[in-house]
Amino acid sequence: MKKIARIAAAAAICIFNTMEAKDAMETLTPKEKSIALSAAYAARGDQNGLKASLADGLDSGVTVNEYKEVLVQVYAYCGFPRSLNALGTFMELLKERGGKDAQGKLPGPLPEGKSLDFGTDNQTKLTGREVKGPLFEFAPAIDEFLKAHLFGDIFARDNLDWRTREVATIAMLAAMDGVESQLKSHIAIGKHNGLSDAQVGEILALVRNGPLGMENTSPFPLGGENAAYSKYFTGKSYLARLTKDGKLGVPVANVTFAPGCRNNWHSHTGGQILIAVGGVGYYQEKGKPAQMLKPGDVVEIAPNVVHWHGAAPDSWFSHLAIECNPETNKNSWFEPPTTDLANAFGE
Numbered sequence: 547m548k549k550i551a552r553i554a555a556a557a558a559i560c561i562f563n564t565m566e567a568k569d570a571m572e573t574l575t576p577k578e579k580s581i582a583l584s585a586a587y588a589a590r591g592d593q594n595g596l597k598a599s600l601a602d603g604l605d606s607g608v609t610v611n612e613y614k615e616v617l618v619q620v621y622a623y624c625g626f627p628r629s630l631n632a633l634g635t636f637m638e639l640l641k642e643r644g645g646k647d648a649q650g651k652l653p654g655p656l657p658e659g660k661s662l663d664f665g666t667d668n669q670t671k672l673t674g675r676e677v678k679g680p681l682f683e684f685a686p687a688i689d690e691f692l693k694a695h696l697f698g699d700i701f702a703r704d705n706l707d708w709r710t711r712e713v714a715t716i717a718m719l720a721a722m723d724g725v726e727s728q729l730k731s732h733i734a735i736g737k738h739n740g741l742s743d744a745q746v747g748e749i750l751a752l753v754r755n756g757p758l759g760m761e762n763t764s765p766f767p768l769g770g771e772n773a774a775y776s777k778y779f780t781g782k783s784y785l786a787r788l789t790k791d792g793k794l795g796v797p798v799a800n801v802t803f804a805p806g807c808r809n810n811w812h813s814h815t816g817g818q819i820l821i822a823v824g825g826v827g828y829y830q831e832k833g834k835p836a837q838m839l840k841p842g843d844v845v846e847i848a849p850n851v852v853h854w855h856g857a858a859p860d861s862w863f864s865h866l867a868i869e870c871n872p873e874t875n876k877n878s879w880f881e882p883p884t885t886d887l888a889n890a891f892g893e
Contacts, residue, residue, distance in 0.1 A: 572744045576606040578713050582749045584608075585616055585714035586721035586757045588632035589624045595757060597635050601643075609650025610640065615706040616714045622696050623718045623728075653703035662690060665698025672697065672708060674738045712736035713749060720753040723840065754805060754860055760784070763824035764864035766800035778879045781807025781856075788866070797869040803827065808856025811880040813849075816871030820845040820855060827863030828885075829855045836885055839865065854883045 574582070580603030587596035600613060617636055621629030640647065657664040669677055669692070682689035701711060716736050719729040733746050760768060769786025772779065782804040789798045800823070811832065820829065822839040829845050830836035832852040839845070839855070847853055849871075857863035869875055 572742050574713070574745050574748050577603070577608050577612075578710065578745075579748070579752060580606050580608050581612070581616055581710060582713050582717035582752050583756050584613065585620065585717040586753045588617055588620045588628060589718040589721040590757045590762075591628055591631065592757055592762070593631065593635045595762075596632055597639055599756075600636055600639055604643070604647045609648045611650040611652055612706055612710075615653075615703060615711075619700055619711060619714060620718060622700060623715060624722065651705040653705040656699070656702050660694075661698030661702070662694040663698075664702060665693040665695070668701050669693055669697040672701070672735055672739065709736070709740045712739055712741065716741075716746065716749050717753055720750050721757045750860060754862065758825065758862060760802055760804065760862050763802055763862040764800055766823065766864070766866070768802055769800065772801070775809075778810045778812065779803075779807060779856075780810075780882050781805075783807050783809070795872055797872050799867045800864060801867050802862065802864040803857035805857055805861055806859045808883055809854055810882050811852050811854050813852045813878050814847065814870070814875055815849055815878075816869070816875030817849040817851075818847045818870055819868040820847070821866040821868070823864050823866055825863035826858040826861040827856060827865065828858065829853065830883065830885060839863070852880065854885075 580599065583599040584596060584603055587593075587599050603613065604610075613636060614633070617629060617632045619629075620632055678689075701708065712732060712735055715732050716729065719725050719732055736746060737743070766788060767786040769784050772783040772785040775783070775785075784802040786800040786802075787797070788800055789796060802824075808828075820839070822841050822843040822845075824841055827839040828836045829839055830853060831847075838858075845855075855865070
């Protein structure tokens with residue numbers, strides 16, 4: 547019996563160690579987290595956030611040449627200005643640190659032959675399939691530039707592996723607006739090159755809570771936690787009242803929702819106007835489909851229309867709330883919404 551107990555204990559330890567190792571494999575390394583954050587800040591053009599992230603990354607083992615590769619690659623997805631500004635910030639940081647940081651490996655020679663040829667081969671290996679379609683037939687030049695320059699001249703540089711390049715690319719695209727299709731494609735490419743669903747989720751969470759975090763969601767003040775109305779919200783929200791002169795009769799507030807936060811179904815006797823100013827959110831009227839809100843979207847809510855609004859599950863969201871007919875306007879609050887946002891948007 548003692549022998550059986552010892553065998554069982556040893557087996558349990560092996561299982562625990564295996565699970566622990568699997569969990570470790572399922573998370574990004576500290577270097578990958580730093581590269582993801584730095585790539586996202588560079589894509590946003592946030593030089594202060596970038597500088598702090600680069601410093602953290604250097605301290606966690608990212609080499610100078612690895613960061614150079616990431617910041618050069620920024621131009622392919624975000625443009626030369628973002629890349630040049632990021633490289634300038636990095637150069638300034640290295641001077642401040644006194645040249646103490648490890649330089650790391652330089653890229654080796656590019657493969658022999660034409661960059662279009664080995665770039666096409668790289669693209670096929672990266673994606674797991676030949677890439678073609680009507681867009682590339684419509685504009686053959688962009689197809690050539692992608693294959694020859696991005697996947698040839700850049701992705702053939704061997705001092706940064708493809709998985710790491712995809713960590714950076716996913717973070718860059720997640721930090722930008724209007725590139726959902728490209729983000730979806732690169733998430734698939736990242737998974738084809740060794741990233742797990744959990745690791746992709748980590749990248750998106752890092753971007754959501756860093757460059758796209760609550761302090762960066764709106765150009766208006768965040769305000770304090772919206773404690774007075776917390777019982778009518780699922781999740782945390784913040785409120786900053788922007789107008790002070792009651793005689794003007796136009797109360798305006800900036801409301802910020804944490805990811806996944808929504809308010810209950812409710813209505814206003816005097817109506818309300820919402821102006822989305824940051825992040826991604828939703829609005830829904832009773833009996834109608836939900837609609838996505840992005841910065842610049844305006845919602846005019848008629849008196850007594852029952853509705854709710856809030857943040858996307860993976861994004862902070864801010865809108866200006868303009869109270870209409872404030873002298874007589876009263877709110878009525880109802881139950882929390884149960885709308886399945888994934889089905890509501892056909893995702």
